[in-house]
Amino acid sequence: MTEVLYLGAAVAFIVGLKQLGGPRTARNGNRIAALGMLVAIAVTLVAEDIINWGTLAAGLAVGAGLGAWFALRVQMTSMPQMVAAFNGFGGIASALVAAVAVVEVGLADQAPETVVTLLISTVIGALTFTGSFVAFGKLQGILPGRPLVFPGQKIVNSALAVGLVGVAIWAAISGDTAGYWAVGAIALVIGVMAVIPIGGADMPVVISLLNSFSGLAAAAAGFAIESNALIIGGALVGAAGLILTIQMTAAMNRSLANVLFAGFGSDGSTVAGTMSDKPVTRATPDDVAIALAYAESVMIVPGYGLAVAQAQHAVRELADSLEEMEIDVHYAIHPVAGRMPGHMNVLLAEADVAYEQLLDLEQADPQFANTDVVLILGANDVVNPSARDDPDSPIYGMPILNVDRAAKVIVLKRSLSPGFAGIDNPLFYDQKTLMFFTDAKAGLEETQSALKHL
Amino acid sequence: MSVLLVGITVFVLAAFVGFEIISKVPPTLHTPLMSGANAISGITIIGAIAAAGLGASPLAQILGFLAVVTATINVVGGFLVTDRMLEMFKSRRDRDRDSK
Numbered sequence: 001m002t003e004v005l006y007l008g009a010a011v012a013f014i015v016g017l018k019q020l021g022g023p024r025t026a027r028n029g030n031r032i033a034a035l036g037m038l039v040a041i042a043v044t045l046v047a048e049d050i051i052n053w054g055t056l057a058a059g060l061a062v063g064a065g066l067g068a069w070f071a072l073r074v075q076m077t078s079m080p081q082m083v084a085a086f087n088g089f090g091g092i093a094s095a096l097v098a099a100v101a102v103v104e105v106g107l108a109d110q111a112p113e114t115v116v117t118l119l120i121s122t123v124i125g126a127l128t129f130t131g132s133f134v135a136f137g138k139l140q141g142i143l144p145g146r147p148l149v150f151p152g153q154k155i156v157n158s159a160l161a162v163g164l165v166g167v168a169i170w171a172a173i174s175g176d177t178a179g180y181w182a183v184g185a186i187a188l189v190i191g192v193m194a195v196i197p198i199g200g201a202d203m204p205v206v207i208s209l210l211n212s213f214s215g216l217a218a219a220a221a222g223f224a225i226e227s228n229a230l231i232i233g234g235a236l237v238g239a240a241g242l243i244l245t246i247q248m249t250a251a252m253n254r255s256l257a258n259v260l261f262a263g264f265g266s267d268g269s270t271v272a273g274t275m276s277d278k279p280v281t282r283a284t285p286d287d288v289a290i291a292l293a294y295a296e297s298v299m300i301v302p303g304y305g306l307a308v309a310q311a312q313h314a315v316r317e318l319a320d321s322l323e324e325m326e327i328d329v330h331y332a333i334h335p336v337a338g339r340m341p342g343h344m345n346v347l348l349a350e351a352d353v354a355y356e357q358l359l360d361l362e363q364a365d366p367q368f369a370n371t372d373v374v375l376i377l378g379a380n381d382v383v384n385p386s387a388r389d390d391p392d393s394p395i396y397g398m399p400i401l402n403v404d405r406a407a408k409v410i411v412l413k414r415s416l417s418p419g420f421a422g423i424d425n426p427l428f429y430d431q432k433t434l435m436f437f438t439d440a441k442a443g444l445e446e447t448q449s450a451l452k453h454l
Numbered sequence: 455m456s457v458l459l460v461g462i463t464v465f466v467l468a469a470f471v472g473f474e475i476i477s478k479v480p481p482t483l484h485t486p487l488m489s490g491a492n493a494i495s496g497i498t499i500i501g502a503i504a505a506a507g508l509g510a511s512p513l514a515q516i517l518g519f520l521a522v523v524t525a526t527i528n529v530v531g532g533f534l535v536t537d538r539m540l541e542m543f544k545s546r547r548d549r550d551r552d553s554k
Contacts, residue, residue, distance in 0.1 A: 009497075010468075013494050013497075014471055014475065016490070016494070017472070017475050017476065017487075017490070017491065017494070018475045020479070020483065020486065020487050020490050020491075021475065021476070021478055021479040021480075021483065021487070022480075022483075023480075023482065023483060023543055023545065024545075026483055026486060026540045026543065027537060027540040027541065027543075029490070030486070030490050030493075030533060030536045030537055030540060031537070033490060033493065033494055033533070034493070034533040034537075037493070037494070037496065037497065037499075037529055037533070040497060040499075040500050041499060041500065041503065041529075043500075044500040044503045044504065045503060045507075048503065048504050048507055048508060049508070050503075050507030050508065051507065051508060052506060052507050052508070052509060052515060052518075053507070055506050055507075055509075055515050055518065055519050055522075056503060056506045056507045056522060058519065059502075059506055059518075059519045059520075059521075059522030059523045059526065060522060060526050062523050062526075063522060063523040063524065063525065063526020063527045063529075063530065064526050064530045066523070066526075066527050066531070067526060067527040067528070067529065067530030067531030067532070067534065068530055068531065068534055070527070070531045070535075071530070071531040071532075071534035071535035071538065072534065072538070074535060076539070076542075079485060079489075079535075079539070082489075082531075082535060083485070083488055083489050083492060086489065086492050086493070086527070086528050086531055086532050086535075087492055087495075089524040089525070089527045089528045089531075090492060090495045090496050090498065090524070090525065090528040090532075092520075092521075092524050093496070093498045093499070093502055093521050093522075093524040093525035093528060094498040094501070096502065096505070096517050096518070096520055096521035096524065097498055097501035097502055097505050097521050099517050099521075100505035100506075100509055100514045100517045100518045100521065101505070103509075103511060103513050103514040103517060104508075104509060104510065104511065104514050113458045207488070208488065211488050211491060211492055211495075214492060214495045214528075215491070215494075215495045217495075217498070218495045218496075218497055218498040219465055221498050221501050222461070222498075222501070223458070223461050223465075225501050225504070226457055226461070227500065227501060228460075228461070228464050229497055229500060230497055230498060230500065230501060231461055231464050231465050231468065232464060232465075232468040233494050233495065233497030234465075234495060234497065234498075235464075235465045235466075235468035235469040235472060236468055236469075236471065236472040236491070236494060237472070237491045237492070237494050237495040238469060238472070239468075239469045239470075239471075239472025239473045239476060240472055240476045240487065240488070240491040241488070241491065242473075243472075243473060243476045243477055244476075244484060244487075244488060333481065333482075335481055340484075340485055340488065341481070341484035341485060341488060342481060342482060342483060342484030342485035342486070342487070342488070343485055345481070345482040345483070345484070345485065346485045346486070346539050346542070349539070349542040349543045349544070350542050352542075352544065352549055352552075354544055354545055354546035354548075354549045355482050355543055355544070355545060356545060356546050357546070358482050360480070360481045360482070
């Protein structure tokens with residue numbers, strides 16, 4: 001009976017994930033998955049001969065309280081770091097499950113395959129934990145978002161990786177639990193070392209990958225404690241995270257290895273000083289309002305700057321005013337705009353933008369040729385034509401939104417400083433481009449009031 | 455069939471199911487998909503409950519307690535925040551109806 005109910009929970013996860021794939025069914029899908037989880041928890045509480053009810057109840061209460069508190073007060077702009085933190089908690093939970101098995105039974109008395117899965121669960125869980133919290137620190141601004149690199153980094157990392165494998169083999173053969181704890185400690189360090197050299201703009205890949213890892217850690221723990229529910233749940237999440245990881249790297253035209261190991265954007269010499277002294281056309285709020293008012297179609301391209309400025313409501317209000325003037329407004333969203341997959345969509349949904357107005361890369365790109373005005377809000381690399389035109393550019397080959405095919409481009413940006421990748425953007429010097437140097441939110445509000453006074 | 459082999463079979467099949475159902479998700483739902491999937495990875499909570507509930511030594515109890523806390527944060531926080539996000543996703547029709 002217990003196994004049947006666990007299977008029911010696993011089915012609920014599958015159905016839930018499937019429904020998460022459509023905007024109409026998504027909320028229901030999440031609830032089905034949550035219900036499956038509730039069933040799994042209830043079954044475990046009944047089926048296991050639990051002795052330590054006090055410890056258990058305290059743990060559940062503290063965890064539920066903290067989880068609810070985080071979930072209900074997080075701002076939508078901070079969603080990437082929230083998901084990173086939750087990935088980290090999931091990872092360490094799986095590692096701790098393995099650790100308890102080692103404390104209770106030891107390594108020497110376990111079957112060989114159990115020892116291996118305990119070690120795998122610990123390694124993946126521990127490095128997911130520290131890696132996720134380094135990502136959290138970068139996204140929250142506690143740690144610098146730029147890649148942190150130092151001489152000999154690759155040698156240190158290689159040594160850590162070799163050391164991890166060596167100690168793990170020794171622990172498995174000797175059955176010495178000291179080896180097990182050393183493996184866990186090395187994995188914690190590897191998690192830190194793996195994420196510090198990765199720049200903020202590459203976070204969509206990192207978060208997707210850590211998401212996958214949190215699932216794999218759960219699956220490995222499932223092998224160790226022989227639970228099919230854990231294996232199924234973990235495998236589903238591992239697959240989901242991996243798909244998103246692949247999609248994100250494809251959207252950057254880079255390999256996963258390049259994202260993880262290149263320390264991208266760290267090479268300050270690639271900042272093209274050659275173009276920065278070229279003239280740009282500066283615009284006032286009135287210029288922007290006039291350009292928008294006489295357009296028939298406007299495409300808004302949001303980027304991370306929109307999230308930083310919390311400008312999602314301001315842009316929706318401006319779009320509403322334009323729609324009242326019978327101007328066609330859509331949003332073009334690059335897969336890696338923002339700091340996690342779908343980050344911009346969540347922000348705009350928060351501001352009540354209907355999801356039909358949000359176009360992905362494939363939908364939006366053919367439309368630029370027929371668009372009168374493109375309004376770029378804090379996006380940079382994803383609209384950089386050098387990814388298309390300049391074979392020497394570090395981002396050459398990355399699929400971009402070809403905004404320069406529209407009749408006019410307006411860029412709201414704080415300054416001419418290059419984006420995270422440190423690459424200058426020829427779009428800013430294009431004759432059809434108006435540069436409005438401002439904070440995205442303030443600039444949108446000024447444009448809105450200029451529009452009212454036309 | 456050994457327990458390990460059964461486990462590997464289940465893992466491989468579940469991973470294929472995951473690839474099949476996730477690969478068609480539109481980009482607009484990627485964030486809630488990820489946080490929902492993340493909450494599902496909190497299934498490790500059932501291992502954590504067993505660990506905390508059965509642990510005999512003090513160290514096992516402490517580690518088990520921490521496992522339950524972190525897994526529960528992941529489960530409760532993950533599902534709640536996903537629901538909060540999905541509540542905001544509206545079609546044009548929903549939006550027009552709400553504003554009336």
